[in-house]
Amino acid sequence: MFLARRELWFFKGRFILIGLIILLVSWLVFILSGLGNGLSDLGAATVRYNDMDAVIFQEDAEFSLTKSILSEDLVPKIEDLSGVEAAAIGTSPASIVLGNSPDDSSKKTSVMLSGITEGSFLEPKIISGNGLDIENLNKVIVNNTLADEGFSIGDSIAIPGTDIVLEINGFTENETLNHLPVVYMPMSTFRAFKYAVPGSDMGIKDPINAIFVKSSTLTNEEIVDQLEDVEIATKKETLNAIPGYQAENATINMMLGFLILISAVVIAVFFYVLTTQKVQQFGVMKAIGASNGFVIGSVISQVFLLSSISILCGVALTFITAAILPEGMPFNLLPRLVLVYSLLLLAISLAGSLFSVRKIIKIDPLTALGRAE
Numbered sequence: 001m002f003l004a005r006r007e008l009w010f011f012k013g014r015f016i017l018i019g020l021i022i023l024l025v026s027w028l029v030f031i032l033s034g035l036g037n038g039l040s041d042l043g044a045a046t047v048r049y050n051d052m053d054a055v056i057f058q059e060d061a062e063f064s065l066t067k068s069i070l071s072e073d074l075v076p077k078i079e080d081l082s083g084v085e086a087a088a089i090g091t092s093p094a095s096i097v098l099g100n101s102p103d104d105s106s107k108k109t110s111v112m113l114s115g116i117t118e119g120s121f122l123e124p125k126i127i128s129g130n131g132l133d134i135e136n137l138n139k140v141i142v143n144n145t146l147a148d149e150g151f152s153i154g155d156s157i158a159i160p161g162t163d164i165v166l167e168i169n170g171f172t173e174n175e176t177l178n179h180l181p182v183v184y185m186p187m188s189t190f191r192a193f194k195y196a197v198p199g200s201d202m203g204i205k206d207p208i209n210a211i212f213v214k215s216s217t218l219t220n221e222e223i224v225d226q227l228e229d230v231e232i233a234t235k236k237e238t239l240n241a242i243p244g245y246q247a248e249n250a251t252i253n254m255m256l257g258f259l260i261l262i263s264a265v266v267i268a269v270f271f272y273v274l275t276t277q278k279v280q281q282f283g284v285m286k287a288i289g290a291s292n293g294f295v296i297g298s299v300i301s302q303v304f305l306l307s308s309i310s311i312l313c314g315v316a317l318t319f320i321t322a323a324i325l326p327e328g329m330p331f332n333l334l335p336r337l338v339l340v341y342s343l344l345l346l347a348i349s350l351a352g353s354l355f356s357v358r359k360i361i362k363i364d365p366l367t368a369l370g371r372a373e
Helices: 002-010 012-048 074-079 144-149 187-194 220-224 235-241 245-277 279-287 292-324 335-361 365-372
Strands: 054-058 084-098 109-116 139-143 156-158 165-172 180-186 210-215 230-234
Touching (some): 012 245, 012 292, 054 220, 054 235, 074 210, 084 180, 084 187, 109 144, 109 187, 139 144, 144 165, 144 180, 165 180, 180 187, 210 220, 230 235, 235 245, 245 292, 245 335
Parallel strands (some): 109 180, 139 165
Antiparallel strands (some): 054 210, 054 230, 084 109, 139 180, 156 165
């Protein structure tokens, strides 16, 4: 390690350039990771961060919230099962306007209305204001991104084309679905909007879209076997059925994969060239008694120090970038993924240095010294 530090300091100009390459690569990896997570959150945060284990849909609904319609009467039947907790949900895209008497010139904001049961585990955590009010079924919880659109607690919001007027009772965060902010409301209020047209409920009593389930004892198969005309999906299957979610993730992951692969090649080439340039130095070291293990250890230590410092600088630069990004930018940098990608980049750097090991082992001290002469 001493030799590695000394050489890094002595040839600091050369190593700063290599470190800069690793820093820029790591910065780009973290930025792409944050953007990928931000897009995933926009598409499916409501499902992604819910602590449910499975979702029950109508049979042949392809695990889609928009295609499924069930009766809320199924909820107590599911909760009668041992160790199972269930909560009904309904979803529907809509437009809302500020005020209780909108006109044609009012600004419309696209949202995802979500009907839930007051007090169920689907009711989101409130960051300001209050939750759903059992005594006032027109009070709703909205995602905090609507605050940027001019909405605030106590405001009346109307749904154009209906006589429904709601009141914002509280704000939550990170609740989006299909790239729309979610507006949570009591299920009865939701039904008054979604199933207002006669026949839209398909004759089903108390219609809902799906049932989120948390189970500590029964498997998904054991739950669905005791019900009729339904199918059950895991959280992953539910996420993949959300329009655009799988395609967006696949695109970002492919970009990250290619970036990491290219990074591995670039880093390996850099360190191989450096090793080739130091053949004479290694020859002298081996001539005065240094073992292959000592020489290889000094190279790997050097790579470890340089890569670690560069990656840490990349992490710091990423957090600085995240702090100055516009509010509307879909960016979510998860600490867990930062750690995973940091370790992966460090491992790639160390693996790239191993290409130089064979070159070091084959160095003949006499040949190297003769070349020096």
